[in-house]
Amino acid sequence: MRVRKLTLVAVAVVAGLSLTACQNDDGGTAESAPSAASTESSSNGGSESTGSGSAGSDSDQGGGTDSAGNSPDGQGTAAGTGSNEDGKATKCRTDELEITAIDSTIGGDTEGTVAVDLKNGGGRDCTLAGHAGVDLKTSAGTLSATRTGEPADTVVLKDGETVSFGIGYPINDSGGSGVRVTGLVVTPPDETKSVTLDWPGGATLPVTDGSGSAVEVGPIGSAGQGG
Numbered sequence: 001m002r003v004r005k006l007t008l009v010a011v012a013v014v015a016g017l018s019l020t021a022c023q024n025d026d027g028g029t030a031e032s033a034p035s036a037a038s039t040e041s042s043s044n045g046g047s048e049s050t051g052s053g054s055a056g057s058d059s060d061q062g063g064g065t066d067s068a069g070n071s072p073d074g075q076g077t078a079a080g081t082g083s084n085e086d087g088k089a090t091k092c093r094t095d096e097l098e099i100t101a102i103d104s105t106i107g108g109d110t111e112g113t114v115a116v117d118l119k120n121g122g123g124r125d126c127t128l129a130g131h132a133g134v135d136l137k138t139s140a141g142t143l144s145a146t147r148t149g150e151p152a153d154t155v156v157l158k159d160g161e162t163v164s165f166g167i168g169y170p171i172n173d174s175g176g177s178g179v180r181v182t183g184l185v186v187t188p189p190d191e192t193k194s195v196t197l198d199w200p201g202g203a204t205l206p207v208t209d210g211s212g213s214a215v216e217v218g219p220i221g222s223a224g225q226g227g
Contacts, residue, residue: 089125089156094193096122099186103200104166104223112169114201115223116186119162129154133187134167134217136199139180143205145217152219164223168216170206178204189220 098119105112116134120126130152134145145167155163172178180203187194208214 089127091190092118092120092126092128092157092188093122094188094191094195096120096124096126097188097195099188099195099197101167101184101186101197101200103202105171105201110171112171112201114167114169114184114199115164116167116184117162117164117223118157118188118220120157120159123159125156125158127154127156128163128189128220130189131217131219132165132189133185133194134215135185135187135194136169136181136205136215137183137185137196138205139182142185143179143215145215148216148218148222150219150222153221155221163221165220166218166223167201168218169201170214171202172204172206174206176207178206180204 098121099116100119101114101116103112104115116132118128118132131147136143136145148168157163167184181199181201184197184199185194186197205214
C-alpha cells in the first residue's frame with residue numbers, strides 16, 4: 001500500500017511539472033506577440049516621419065521656386081521702367097532753347113513773314129507741340145498774334161537740332177506812318193517763361209480798325225512764307 005501511494009504521488013508531481021511547463025510556453029508565446037506588434041508599430045512610425053520630412057522638403061523646394069520666379073520678374077520690371085524713363089523725351093523748357101528770329105519775306109509778297117528758330121541746347125532730346133505764344137510790342141501797346149488754324153503735331157527735337165515756325169504780318173504800304181513795332185516776345189509751347197527779341201520784320205504795321213489781329217502765328221514746324 002505504501003509503494004502504491006508513493007507511485008501515485010510521483011505521478012502527481014510529474015503531471016504538475018508538465019502543466020507548469022505548458023503554462024510557461026504559452027506565456028512566452030503571448031509575450032512574444034506584443035513584442036512583434038511593437039516592432040511593427042515602430043517601423044510604421046519611422047516611415048511616416050520620413051514621409052513627413054519629404055513633404056517638408058517639397059514645400060521648401062516649392063518656396064525656393066517661387067522666390068526664384070519672383071526675383072527675375074522684379075528685375076525685369078525695374079529694367080523695363082529704367083529703359084522707358086531713359087527713352088522718353090519730355091517737353092522743351094525755355095531755358096533749354098536758343099531762340100532767334102529773322103525776316104524771311106520774299107520780295108513781291110503781299111504779307112511779310114518772320115521765321116522764328118528754336119534750337120535745342122539743353123543737352124537732351126525734348127518735345128515741342130502746338131503753337132508758341134507770340135506778342136508784338138508796338139507803339140500802340142501789345143499785339144498778340146492769332147493762330148493760323150494749321151494742324152499742330154508734336155516734334156521731337158534732338159539735342160543740337162533746330163525747328164522753326166512762321167509769323168505772318170501785313171506790310172504797311174498805306175503811305176502812312178502806321179504802328180511802330182519795337183519788339184517780339186516768344187513763349188515756347190506749354191511754358192510761361194518768355195524771351196524778348198528784336199523785331200526783324202517791317203518797321204511798322206498798317207493801322208487797322210481793331211476788328212482783329214493782323215498778325216498770325218503758325219504751329220511748330222511751319223516756318224516759311226505765309227506762316
